[in-house]
Amino acid sequence: MGDNLIWPKNLGTVFRGAWPTTAAAKMLAQCKDRVSLVRNFRNRVFHHEPAWKRFGVLNEQQAVVHLHEKIGKIIELISWLSPEKIDLLDKSGVIRTACRACSVAEIERFKYQAKTSTINSMSKLLKVADAASVSNEVVKIAIYGKRKAVYIMQPA
Incomplete structure (x- = not known):
């Protein structure tokens, strides 16, 4: 990658958090993959498709694990962009609420079995x-x- 290209030149400005790799090309590839994952997940949710569906998810516990993996990847992407935003989400309870919403206990509650x-x-x-x-x-x-x-x- 050339140093005068837009991404190598501004990568440290845009991604202010801790990088998972030191190579700019690898960082961009990981970010592209993560943004694609988040976008696809967001589209699934906003088009009223089951967020928990994935090949190999056979029960409620596996669905919860899958959703927590998604939450973790979203948090990681946000932390690459702005660690301060993670602090804000944590202090406001958004992360805790998301984890609570994606739990077996909440599934039971919505099935009127709690x-x-x-x-x-x-x-x-x-x-x-x-x-x-x-x-x-x-x-x-x-x-x-x-x-x-x-x-x-x-x-x-």
């Missing part, structure tokens, strides 16, 4: 909230007072 935790004390509520936060899961809770009230508790 269990409901009965809350009868403040200590039980704190215990359930802490467990939901640690496991990064949305929890369905039922509180009994004058009448039964059902809530969805989601960690931030």
Whole structure:
């Protein structure tokens, strides 16, 4: 690659993060592949095709692993471009939320198969909230007072 060509000349300006390789040509090839992967995945999602489908995905656990691989590759591409953006996505909870949305627990919840935790004390509520936060899961809770009230508790 010639030093005066647009990409070799500006590669360090555009890709400010840690590079997976030191060779400009290899970096460009990897970026091209990663952008293509992200674009194809985005098109699949936005055209309402199942995001989890892939050859060899036979069950929910494999689908979740596949989706987490996609999330990881998207995060890696963003980190090549701007490590600051990864910090922002992390601090705002976007990455944690994406990982939570792509979980077996969420699949169970949307199939109405998740269990409901009965809350009868403040200590039980704190215990359930802490467990939901640690496991990064949305929890369905039922509180009994004058009448039964059902809530969805989601960690931030």
